[in-house]
Amino acid sequence: MATRCDSCPLRQAEIFEKMNGEDIQFTQRFKVGELSVDPGTPLLMEGSNSPQLFTALHGMGLRYKLLPNGRRQVVSLIFPGDFIGLQAGIMGEMGHSVEATTKMTLCVFDRSEIWSFFKERPERAFSLTWLAAVEEHFLGDTLATLGQRTAMQSIAWALSRVFVRGQALDMVHNGAMKFPYKQQDIADALGLSLVHTNKTLAALKAKQLAHWSDGTLRIPDLEALAEVGLLDNLEPATRPII
Amino acid sequence: MATRCDSCPLRQAEIFEKMNGEDIQFTQRFKVGELSVDPGTPLLMEGSNSPQLFTALHGMGLRYKLLPNGRRQVVSLIFPGDFIGLQAGIMGEMGHSVEATTKMTLCVFDRSEIWSFFKERPERAFSLTWLAAVEEHFLGDTLATLGQRTAMQSIAWALSRVFVRGQALDMVHNGAMKFPYKQQDIADALGLSLVHTNKTLAALKAKQLAHWSDGTLRIPDLEALAEVGLLDNLEPATRPII
DNA sequence: CGGATCATTGAAGTCCCTCAAGTCCTGTGG
DNA sequence: CCACAGGACTTGAGGGACTTCAATGATCCG
Numbered sequence: 001m002a003t004r005c006d007s008c009p010l011r012q013a014e015i016f017e018k019m020n021g022e023d024i025q026f027t028q029r030f031k032v033g034e035l036s037v038d039p040g041t042p043l044l045m046e047g048s049n050s051p052q053l054f055t056a057l058h059g060m061g062l063r064y065k066l067l068p069n070g071r072r073q074v075v076s077l078i079f080p081g082d083f084i085g086l087q088a089g090i091m092g093e094m095g096h097s098v099e100a101t102t103k104m105t106l107c108v109f110d111r112s113e114i115w116s117f118f119k120e121r122p123e124r125a126f127s128l129t130w131l132a133a134v135e136e137h138f139l140g141d142t143l144a145t146l147g148q149r150t151a152m153q154s155i156a157w158a159l160s161r162v163f164v165r166g167q168a169l170d171m172v173h174n175g176a177m178k179f180p181y182k183q184q185d186i187a188d189a190l191g192l193s194l195v196h197t198n199k200t201l202a203a204l205k206a207k208q209l210a211h212w213s214d215g216t217l218r219i220p221d222l223e224a225l226a227e228v229g230l231l232d233n234l235e236p237a238t239r240p241i242i
Numbered sequence: 243m244a245t246r247c248d249s250c251p252l253r254q255a256e257i258f259e260k261m262n263g264e265d266i267q268f269t270q271r272f273k274v275g276e277l278s279v280d281p282g283t284p285l286l287m288e289g290s291n292s293p294q295l296f297t298a299l300h301g302m303g304l305r306y307k308l309l310p311n312g313r314r315q316v317v318s319l320i321f322p323g324d325f326i327g328l329q330a331g332i333m334g335e336m337g338h339s340v341e342a343t344t345k346m347t348l349c350v351f352d353r354s355e356i357w358s359f360f361k362e363r364p365e366r367a368f369s370l371t372w373l374a375a376v377e378e379h380f381l382g383d384t385l386a387t388l389g390q391r392t393a394m395q396s397i398a399w400a401l402s403r404v405f406v407r408g409q410a411l412d413m414v415h416n417g418a419m420k421f422p423y424k425q426q427d428i429a430d431a432l433g434l435s436l437v438h439t440n441k442t443l444a445a446l447k448a449k450q451l452a453h454w455s456d457g458t459l460r461i462p463d464l465e466a467l468a469e470v471g472l473l474d475n476l477e478p479a480t481r482p483i484i
Numbered sequence: 485c486g487g488a489t490c491a492t493t494g495a496a497g498t499c500c501c502t503c504a505a506g507t508c509c510t511g512t513g514g
Numbered sequence: 515c516c517a518c519a520g521g522a523c524t525t526g527a528g529g530g531a532c533t534t535c536a537a538t539g540a541t542c543c544g
Contacts, residue, residue, distance in 0.1 A: 143317055
């Protein structure tokens with residue numbers, strides 16, 4: 001039973017830009033179905049031009065790139081509300097692969113219809129561009145992390161950001177949120193080795209700054225952690241939803 | 243004397259998406275002037291919301307972020323044809339600063355008019371989104387470089403990409419192109435120290451793979467360099483121009 | 485009970501960083 | 515015309531943050 005856009009649970013969270021009735025109606029028309037996948041399922045492949053685009057409704061995933069030498073770079077984590085496949089929709093080719101980390105349910109859109117956003121519904125086209133700009137902004141921050149932060153700072157930065165995002169999505173209860181990734185995922189996201197990531201996480205735990213185990217992330221003092229991570233802005237950016 | 247869009251010299255280069263007469267005319271209407279700046283001039287500041295957006299006509303620049311600890315991450319180099327200020331135009335806030343490296347001339351657009359792209363000229367709005375997607379794609383590649391490539395691979399990758407871009411813009415003559423940056427800029431772009439960048443460049447020169455001095459970059463065998471840099475695609479992506 | 489996956493810990497090695505000089509070049513002013 | 519200062523580039527040396535290698539636990543599952 002597919003979720004209807006006008007009762008989309010995502011829009012509850014306040015980081016998402018308000019949509020008016022017509023926007024919702026238009027988006028509904030664009031939605032061709034709903035997809036449910038198991039953990040580990042590939043959703044899009046780098047270099048491909050999938051006919052389908054998605055919005056994550058439930059569950060989490062990750063975007064990554066594989067290098068010729070076999071190493072993997074995790075580009076970003078996917079949270080509910082993220083739009084997946086914009087590059088394919090616009091440029092006709094994905095720059096990274098996407099896979100589900102947990103069980104996910106996704107709204108499915110038809111790539112060939114993307115032009116109608118621009119043609120018929122400029123507000124929605126603007127939202128699409130907005131999302132691209134948000135992503136670019138975020139990647140810039142991540143770049144600065146890999147380039148200029150130490151391992152300790154990087155991990156503190158990443159966990160802080162995750163937590164801020166989690167708060168904005170009402171995923172934090174009693175100071176804890178589900179964080180269903182592997183240490184290897186975070187290592188690959190930050191350009192660190194698994195071993196060093198593990199030891200740094202242990203150090204953060206010893207300092208009482210972040211506790212992450214069994215897929216649950218607990219941060220007693222977000223400001224303290226953010227300071228270690230040289231993260232100055234704890235406000236989640238508001239963004240549109242497709 | 244301002245350049246007219248219908249005789250814009252940039253569109254000569256074939257990496258740029260073809261524009262029809264109406265697109266050109268519309269863009270011309272949007273253009274409010276031309277700006278000429280000296281090397282070192284700041285164009286946009288991180289966190290600001292400039293009323294002006296630019297397209298680089300001549301000259302080169304760079305985008306960068308400053309961290310609380312004073313370190314600098316160069317996010318990308320700016321080449322002719324690049325659009326500057328999209329984030330401010332869409333989100334109302336830049337995620338990085340921009341400054342001119344050489345003397346530059348820029349087309350100036352009015353930020354408040356950006357909505358008219360979407361409202362009146364969906365083709366141009368699509369181009370804008372396309373640019374954002376291209377940038378996101380590129381940042382993903384850069385991320386993989388900082389995270390997964392060695393210093394030698396990183397520099398080989400960066401120089402190869404620069405050269406490919408230079409070729410596409412007809413900036414390469416007799417196997418050489420102007421590359422007016424400092425070693426510190428490249429070090430900050432790749433998350434390396436100046437010293438190590440210098441030594442790695444020397445190593446590449448010794449291997450006859452890349453010669454960069456006095457602001458001129460010479461690459462005798464692009465394929466060989468690209469292979470060292472684990473760069474597989476030597477085709478420049480076609481992109482729109484604003 | 486094996487086998488698989490993930491997390492943890494120890495030890496050794498290395499790539500890259502920081503520190504510190506020194507060269508080359510350009511511009512400036514006496 | 516030369517002394518000097520500043521900026522970019524070079525080069526050497528030593529140290530450290532992080533990697534790789536290797537082994538062990540812990541948990542889950544057919």
